[in-house]
Amino acid sequence: MRVSAQSEAVETGAVAELPHIADPQKVAPKDARALSRLFFDRLQVLEEGTHEYQYARNTLIEMNQSLVYFAAKRYRNRGDGQMDDIIQVGTIGLIKAIDRFELSREVEFTSFAVPYIVGEIKRFFRDTTWSVHVPRRLQELRVTLARAQEELSVSLDRDPTVAELAAHLRIGEDEVIEGIIAANGYTAGSLDLPTDPDQAPSGSGRTYADITGDLDPGMELVEDLHALAPLLESLDERERTILAMRFGQEMTQAEIGKHLGVSQMHISRILSRTLTKLRTGMLTQN
CATH class of the missing domain: 1.10.10.10 (Winged helix-like DNA-binding domain superfamily/Winged helix DNA-binding domain)
Structure with a gap:
């Protein structure tokens, strides 16, 4: 079916199957507007994930790609290097508009889509212009x-x-x-x-x-031990003794149980409960 003939069918309200469009990006904007109404109408009744649904959605994206190029024109002064990125994020905005558009809104899709496209492009510049993430x-x-x-x-x-x-x-x-x-x-x-602005860019010099300093792994250990000290003091004498035997003297649970006259399972339960208490306290402090 020819595009112009399909446009006439849409304008007269005729019900028709989706036409096969070999190259949707070559559809003229006027025909794209008319065809988009047909594709959106069919998209609402098609089951998501089916081949026909994907064809309708992808064709809508390609037919309306000119909206992305239109919105991207105002950012030409950013340089050719970023234009590909601008088109890409603008297309993301177009896809969001397609997924959220409803014919019942009684508004042209072009009017609905352009704010989404421009919004994505602006968000791109806002998020990528900063070298360090800043709120x-x-x-x-x-x-x-x-x-x-x-x-x-x-x-x-x-x-x-x-x-x-x-x-x-x-x-x-x-x-x-x-x-x-x-x-x-x-x-x-x-x-x-x-470090010296007058230094020749020869690769020599500092x-x-x-x-620039690097993180000292020992500092984190010192901070953890400092935070752990009051938590250890809050334990009872038996809990502190078992911890000292297990981690200070590196005794096994069976050896600790034999030394204290209790079962290994009992020592295991005490250790598990004590370590959970310390871990919770450390997380609460952080």
Whole structure:
């Protein structure tokens, strides 16, 4: 069936099977709008997971791909390197719109889909522009602070202080400082950069990686032992004795039971109960 003929069938309300479209992306936008109504109508009655359902859904995605390219045009200045990513996330928005659209909404699918597509693209830039993950609240605060700093710099003829920014935005100084610190996550430099800006990029000399400290595994052990001390003091004498024998003297449960005159099973129950108590206490403190 020709596309134009199928469009006429849709417009007149005729009931027809889904046509086979060899290349949905080549369907003209006018025909795509008409055909989309037919495909959405059939999609509502088809069983999800069937071959016909997948064909209808995939064809809707391909026929309306032009909406993604339309929305992506406004981001051309981001560079060709990111355009593929923009198209990809925009298509995700298109798919979400297709899965949530209902003909009963009495709205054109194009009007319904574009906000979904643009929303996904904006979310992509919001989430990937930051080098370090920063909460949404602080991302928004960074923008507000940048605008306030620009305004105050003009009126004061100098960079504003934290107190002046706080007063201007009517927020606390601690919140301003938090926003300034969070702004450092917007960009990140390489640890391979030389510490001396005038150093020739010959690979010689110290880099930031050479002078950046690493995590000391012993520090975590010290913190755990410090947190464990009061929990051990809360145990009764028998529990502490059994722990000392098991982990301090590395005695087996059978040896501990023989030494204390009780069964190995009894020692096992005491150890299990004691370790659970300590583990729960450690998790509560963290």
